[in-house]
Amino acid sequence: MTVYVDDMRAAFRGHIMCHMIADTEEELHNMAARIGIERRWYQGDHYDVTMDRRALAVEYGAREITWRHCSLMTVLRRRDPAAPLVTPEEGAAWLRARLAEKLGI
Numbered sequence: 001m002t003v004y005v006d007d008m009r010a011a012f013r014g015h016i017m018c019h020m021i022a023d024t025e026e027e028l029h030n031m032a033a034r035i036g037i038e039r040r041w042y043q044g045d046h047y048d049v050t051m052d053r054r055a056l057a058v059e060y061g062a063r064e065i066t067w068r069h070c071s072l073m074t075v076l077r078r079r080d081p082a083a084p085l086v087t088p089e090e091g092a093a094w095l096r097a098r099l100a101e102k103l104g105i
Contacts, residue, residue: 002022002023002027002062002063003020003021003022003023003027003028003031003057003061003062003063004020004021004022004062004063004064004065004070004073005018005019005020005049005054005057005058005062005063005064005065006018006019006020006021006064006065006066006067006069006070007064007065007066007067008067008070009051010048012048015050015051016050016051017048017049017050017051018048018049018051018054018067019046019047019048019049019067019070020032020037020046020047020048020049020054020057020062021045021046021070021073021074021085022085023084023085028042028046028047029042031057031060031062032047032049034060035049035053035056035057035060036053036056037049037053044081045074045077045081046074065088068088069088071091072086072087072088072089072090072091072092072095073085073086073087073088073091074091075091075094075095076091076094
């Protein structure tokens with residue numbers, strides 16, 4: 001079981017933000033509480049966190065990933081919020097298969 005933080009750097013209200021995801025909601029909420037993020041900021045499958053909170057999450061064991069990996073790892077959750085995280089490679093394969101299906105190839 002793991003918590004992940006990506007390297008996205010989006011500006012929001014004077015802060016630079018990134019995403020925090022986890023294998024389970026319990027892990028995600030526990031890390032959020034540990035780094036001082038309120039539960040009301042939960043976005044349904046992730047938290048947006050400031051760079052200082054990201055650093056704290058990494059200090060507490062979160063794994064650093066790219067924003068592209070984050071997107072690929074959560075691809076199945078876009079269809080089913082209860083779906084598990086997948087590896088970036090599995091997410092890319094799923095997207096390729098879905099595209100091929102839509103294009104009829």
